[in-house]
Amino acid sequence: MKENILEILKNLNFTEYEAKAYLALLEESPLTGYAVAKNSGVPRSRIYEVLDSLVIRGDILVSPGNTPQYSPVPAKELIKSRRMKAEENFELAEKSLEQFEHSANDRENIWNIRGRNEILEKVKACIRSAKKRILLEIWNDEFEELESELSQAADRGVNVTVIAYGEIVSDFANVYHHYMGHKITEEYGGRWIVISGDDSEVVAGIVSLGKDSRAAWTMHVGLVMPITEVMIHDLYLMEIMEKHKELLEESFGENLVHLRRKFSIHPDFKKHYLD
Structure with missing residues (x-):
């Protein structure tokens, strides 16, 4: 016994x-x-x-x-205490595993977002969760709506770097004005937004179509890595253009137009993603 x-x-x-x-x-x-x-x-x-x-x-x-x-x-008190502790552990395990499972799914899935307001709300959530760095490609129309969240992120010590299309001025962010912002708007027929938070999540999409705007949000490394790197390479190009614009335009035309035409598949040299 x-x-x-x-x-x-x-x-x-x-x-x-x-x-x-x-x-x-x-x-x-x-x-x-x-x-x-x-x-x-x-x-x-x-x-x-x-x-x-x-x-x-x-x-x-x-x-x-x-x-x-x-x-x-007493034995009854011992068993009661053990039972309560076990239940607490089970509840904690259940919540933790659910959160982990959800996080794991997020890292593998690509979520579709429809509507300009909904897209901007997701971008705001990405800004709020960032701890180290935000890379943002954006037009002034959307920047004004996100400026408060971006300023708060900067106050938390987050490095905010903006690739700007249009006249964006900021005292808290590193702003790089795209050398052909107006021309790009004309060629693409609309505005987009791209944000990379901490190199771990991305929101990217068209935001100039109102309720018909479309974007994707993902933590999938297969998309986060190339999208983030494309933004970084845009920053490389803007640094190079600032220092060597005259020399580069001698070879590739104003605002590198010859390169844009070389890699276009449309006779009018415009983009047709929105057609």
Whole structure:
């Protein structure tokens, strides 16, 4: 019978010595450490280590004095405490695993967002969650609506870098004005927005079609990495154009028009994503 109870206590997270000490105290208490060792069979060299562990966990009580006396928490109270702790652990595990599963799904999925306002709300969420860096490609129309969130991110220490189409001025962000912003708007027939937060999530899409605007949000590394790198390469190009614009335009035409035409598949050299 006693051996069975020892095994049950082990299933409740008792070590063998802890289980023996607790059972000895259930049979007779209060007892000194010496008496617990004698009655339980726990080696005297280990008994105070074992008793201290049980006291810290709340399974037994100790009375102060020159010779401490030990008493067990009643069995019903012990079981109730263990049950409550187990339920707390199960609830915590359930929530944590659900959050992890959701996060894992987010890292693999690509979510479609429809509507300009809905797209901007997702961009705001991305801004609020950023901790290190925000890369943002944007027109002035949308920048004005996001300026407050971006300013707050900068106040948190987030590096905010903007590739700007149009006259965007900011005292908290690194702003790079695209060398052919107006021409791009004409060629594409609309405005888009791209944001990369901490190189870990991206929102990208068309925002000039009102309720018919479309964007995608993802944490999928297969898209986050190339989109982020394209934005970084845009920054490279703007730095190069600022320093060597005259030389480059001698080879590739004003605003590198010859390059744009070289890689266009349309006779009018315009983009037709929105057709």
